[in-house]
Amino acid sequence: MEQPAIEIEDLTKHYKKGVKKKIVALEGLNLEIHQGEIFGFVGPNGAGKSTTIKLMMGLLFPTRGRAAIMGTEAHLPRARREVGYLPENPSFYDHLTGEEFLLFAGSLVGMKGKELKERTQELLDLVGLAHARKMGIRKYSKGMMQRLGIAQALIGNPRLIVMDEPMSGLDPLGRAEMVRLILGLKEQGKTVFFSSHILHDVETICDRVGILVKGRLTYLGSPSQLAESPWWVLRLEGNHQEILRKAGFPRVVLMGHLTQVEVPPQDLWEALERIRTLGLTLYSLERKRLSLEDIFVKEVKSEG
């Protein structure tokens, strides 16, 4: 069986607050990320996403449990040979130029000479910073910083890329570029693990998602599974809200020139019959799909 890219067992992180109080940042997280997949880690602010990532990168130490990267315990420096990491709001040595920083990052992963120079040039081209390679990083825009962050994460050609909120602060164009880049990485056979609260992007590109709420994993599965719902959506031409409500349909809304009715699967045939009896014209009938946003809100609410 193939080695998981990330293996997390009972990972727990508590912070001390004062003498007696403790803050639970993460509680008993169990997670396995397969090689070659794009995994999205979603959750509200303070859910424990960054804490999980920092534990994986050896920046924090767990209170309990373990995390392993490509089979190596996460706290060991050699575990980071196979990982590229993009922190949230990346910050650099701003007196350096973009090229100098990449050369530095490359030397930290053991690259040197011609190989390093070529890789630096290649990455600057990939992230579209070739024109700004001699520019001081402090003059970089937010989007340029994010792109430089990606480039430094990829410098050692890692098999796993971990990104903390890679879309945050980017404009729609920048986000689209980031999505393209992540998909490109998957095409190269790389594993991508990223956290985000921009649910649309997660839904579009992820093979699997995990929802983290108050330090606990509340959902783990594919976005399509997550979006599946047994409810049916019936759309009727014209505004028939009043008639339908009187006829006993509880979920009726007006959507433009269409009236939308939601019915549970067991009531579908009866609902169709009633609509026929009322003399209304059916415009469309389809299975309801929940957006990740709906589920996310539901999960957060159910966790209190």
Add this chain to the structure above:
Amino acid sequence: MRASLALAWVTLKEGLRERAFLGIMIFAFLLLLASGAIADLSIGNVIKVTQDLGLATVSFTVLLLAFFMGTHLMAKDLDKRSIYMVLSKPIGRSHYIFGKYGGLTALVGLSTLLVSLFMLVTTFYFYKTTRLYTPPHVAWFKLMVASGFIFLEASLILAVSLFFSSFTSSALLALFLTLAVYIVGQSTHQVMEFVQGPLGKRTSPVVKALAKVAYYVFPDLSLLDLKTAAVHDLPMPPGDLLKAFLYTLIYISFLLIAASLIFKRREMK
């Protein structure tokens, strides 16, 4: 090793491009240029006063850089979280400490070299142009040795500042603690001499014990102060110089190892 060297190189570059560095260096050069004019106002031997002022400027500049850069550059890494980019690479935390120290020492070494050279040039200029009743005498080599020991002192201060920075994120706190060590380190030798001398007989045993502990725990910076010996051409026994050099080296090593051990367990929140 390569990672530490890369980090040292980047730290040196960062330091050289800091505005504060440039400001301190310009201030030092101006002070050295003015030293002749200031010495002219004195009643004593003008050349001796020029040397005194010159070495004081070297010491002040280099120590200022050590205090400021030592506490500022690491705190900046932690505060701005640029450290995440470094520690997420396959390097040990001790590489970070040693690399940072290497870069800072190179920065301070380079500034010692530049300011000392300028000090020697200005001293030479005043030596050649000042007319005195008694021909002036300058111990050029001893001036260079004294500058070298100022660099050693600054290297030790850098190690102290990195030690404190390894467990505190506040640059200000690290600066205060380093300053405290510097002040205590300047006086432990004298305090020890006092409590062990005839006047110390009346000192309480507790104070004596405390003075002894402070003497062994804090660095004895008086060993590295050769300014008076250089200006007045007093003897500098090579044995004493070697002892002071080794003492500093061992002290720095202990501090860096301790800093690495502490930093290894530090959480990057």
